[in-house]
Amino acid sequence: MPTPPAKRSALGKGLESLLPSRSGTVPSIAASAPVSSAGKPLEISVELIDRNPFQTRTVFDDAKLAELAASITASGVVQPIVVRHGPKFSQDGRFTLITGERRWLASKIAGKPTVPAIVREVSNLQAMEMTIVENLQRTDLNPMEQAHAFDRLSHDFHMTQAQMAERTGKDRTSITNFLRLLKLPEPIQKLVESGELSFGHARALLALESSEAITAAAKKVQALSLSVRGTENYIQNLLNPEAKSKAKPAKHVDPNVREAEDQLRRTLGLKVTIEDKKGKGKVIIEYSGVEDFDAILAALGENS
Secondary structure (H helix, E strand, C coil): CCCCCCCCCCCCCCHHHHCCCCCCCCCEECCCCCCCCCCCCEEEEHHHEECCCCCCCCCCCHHHHHHHHHHHHHHCCCCCEEEEECCCHHHHCCEEEEECHHHHHHHHHCCCCEEEEEECCCCHHHHHHHHHHHHHHHCCCCHHHHHHHHHHHHHHHCCCHHHHHHHHCCCHHHHHHHHHHHHCCHHHHHHHHHCCCCHHHHHHHCCCCCHHHHHHHHHHHHHHCCCHHHHHHHHHHHHCHHHHHCCCCCCCCCHHHHHHHHHHHHHHCCEEEEEEECCEEEEEEECCCHHHHHHHHHHCCCCC
């Protein structure tokens, strides 16, 4: 019996390998000073730490931050944040966050003068990878934050979707679908970001070609409080009005075939039709651009 392939891990062994256990007295750094990056936690002034320029999370829940601040007031910061030397560290002694922005923000809210931190010497690419992986592993980003994160890996660091999948542990088809969200008009992206429209709603809307059509359909979906399935049906009626107008008798479709169609539509975010006749037939997948075609290839396991 063949040995099953090893499960792909994100960023080596994950963030745990970056965070050694804390023991003994933690040194304090409240001003400019040389810092060892051997991996020992240090107490660093919260005022000497700058935000991560590669942060993929743009929305922080104030209520959850307040809860974390209360916990830090009572018990301290359990897990150190991860920082690196700032670009002018030798002149100003400042650090830049890599991971742990919520803990840093909550420590400031709690009035803590310092926060435990591990100093790492990493490149811009490594810092961005660590930021994305931490957010994906700990608290899910909203769909648009994920889309922008993968887009930044693609454009700023010239990574292919296969490389992104390897480094983040995300399925390549999912990455393709997240990137397709950036084709939505800006106002619709805001609705997805705020949670007023779900990822499933957004993928259904992408079947429409023009920004105007997508915007009008999104307003209709909101006004009628349509489910994802209802949205998919509504979009299909917009794309094929003649099918609705022709008063043909309802064609019986095997429930298993219908379920397979729905699963493929949800996975690809594209129109899929299965024509089945007693176990034989064909699968028709309609696509309108290179990104859609890439999503099909990714779903079929094409990695090139």
